[in-house]
Amino acid sequence: MKDTFRISSLRTVKSPSDPSVTTYFAWVNMRNLPDDMPTKVNPREVNMRTTTAKKLLDAVSNADPYFDIHNRGMVLLANGVKFESSNSTLEIDFDDEEDRYGVLDGGHTYEAIKQRRKDIPEDMDKFVRLEILVGNDLDVAALSDARNTSVQVSDIALFNLEDRFEFIKKAIKDQPYGNEVAYKDNEDKRIPIADILRLMYAFNIDNFPDDNTVPISSYSGKASVFKDFKNELAAHHLITDENKPDPKNIYLKLTPWIPTFVKLYETIEVELPDKYREYKDGKAKLGAVRGIEHKQGQTEYTQTGKEYNISSGFIMPIYGAFRALLKNTSDGKLDWYFDPIEVWNSIGTALVQNTFDTDTNPNSAGKSKTLWQANYRIVENEKNRRRIEQLEQMQF
Incomplete structure (x- = not known):
């Protein structure tokens, strides 16, 4: 118009x-x-x-x-x-x-x-x-985050004052990045709590149980992610006596797996260049792709060395696909069908190929429902293949 x-x-x-x-x-x-x-x-x-x-x-x-x-x-x-x-x-x-x-x-x-x-x-x-x-x-996405910060940050700070992040703090306190998460306005720490919430949101299998709906907001903006976290606390409120959420709260169930989410995201980030070389038979330069810079640096959480700065628009549609491996257990918790890092080692090249064959614009890739769905199906197919293999082995 x-x-x-x-x-x-x-x-x-x-x-x-x-x-x-x-x-x-x-x-x-x-x-x-x-x-x-x-x-x-x-x-x-x-x-x-x-x-x-x-x-x-x-x-x-x-x-x-x-x-x-x-x-x-x-x-x-x-x-x-x-x-x-x-x-x-x-x-x-x-x-x-x-x-x-x-x-x-x-x-x-x-x-x-x-x-x-x-x-x-x-x-x-x-x-x-x-x-x-x-x-x-x-x-x-970057412009949106930069230009729409005041209300979100204040809301997050308010949640911190009310101890709404306490169960997350406890879950990561022993991690190397546990003391580097900022829960307050203008706090001098490396990692905004919003980044942790994004990693969790991408694995919210209550909202995104299959490939029909996809957690694009884990890439495209903080507002929707925080709103989902806030609404979940409202629906499954804090148990005042114990100062923790209702056990039905999906974010409470996701919390023990935050270290795994971090490890998965950073593994993809660090190893994506090698998978890209495999996909291109070593004949193409990743640094020539828009949104990727050939520059030595460190990952956000564990400060692991990395070869490239890669836009999250390429990483998130790969990372989010691994929610296909997450399942609800009979005791109301979450667990994995298979170790996501092991599955990444097996099919990472296929995921990277599908991502870059679909789009080489990081903003378009990060917001492409088609890409998120296709990557999810790649992981889901690998999960189903392994489950069939397990069943066949049990029969002999």
């Missing part, structure tokens, strides 16, 4: 770090702002009942003319922008990909303007600033 509207001022800036990215800063009279811009790309739900939202509503309709100075405005992702200087109109092309283009940040501001601009005094013009980013290779 495209929106065309009159603007009051426009500035255009090429990114010095990536000249293919252009940012347009436009100041728009609130009365001229379109009311149909897509908002699906924004991971934060709009809730106009909060105190902050009510202040925004008042800021739109009150007699203070300096909204564009006091408010940080809205951030949009667009496929293209055209400006017609003869009549000061701006055309924004959002294409048809609502999960890629639209209002990335400032959803509450946008909703407040739509609800209250009719109440702006007739003799007053009020403006909102739009920051519109255009670029073929923009990483939507």
Whole structure:
């Protein structure tokens, strides 16, 4: 879709770090702002009942003319922008990909303007600033995480104050990264708790029991992951006397396996280059792939040495496929059909091949339901093959 509207001022800036990215800063009279811009790309739900939202509503309709100075405005992702200087109109092309283009940040501001601009005094013009980013290779997930942090971080910090992460803290306290997880705002530690939650979310077999639904949000954003964790605690609440969740809570059941999740993720991250070489018969350079940098470094959790920096958009659809190996046991816990590391050793090359044959754009790969489903089926087929082999051995 495209929106065309009159603007009051426009500035255009090429990114010095990536000249293919252009940012347009436009100041728009609130009365001229379109009311149909897509908002699906924004991971934060709009809730106009909060105190902050009510202040925004008042800021739109009150007699203070300096909204564009006091408010940080809205951030949009667009496929293209055209400006017609003869009549000061701006055309924004959002294409048809609502999960890629639209209002990335400032959803509450946008909703407040739509609800209250009719109440702006007739003799007053009020403006909102739009920051519109255009670029073929923009990483939507990374931008979303960077631009939508304030509410999420505060919510996570609040959960920490209420000891809602206590069962996770206890589970990883003896791990080498146990004291490196940040549960508070601005805590000087290497690993955000959101990263741990993402690893667990990808193995939530209550929500994602097969290949019909896939945990793409473990790659695409923190908001959905934290919301799921929060909702699970609400559904299977804390047992106050023991300060731990109800045993039916999927995250409680996943917690003992956090070290395994970490080991699996980092094993894939470290060994993916070797699997890629096997898949390409050593004839292609992984560092030439977008989203992969040939640079010595260390993994996030265990600080293990690695040869490449690899976008999680390639790793997560492989990592998440191994939930096919997880099962519920008769005593209400979780266990593995087979050791996921051992299975990775057997079929890792096939998973890497399927991933890079499907897409070499990390953002597209990370959000590709088709890729997640196909990788899951590869692991599931290996699981079924091994189970049949076990049964045959029992018969003899």
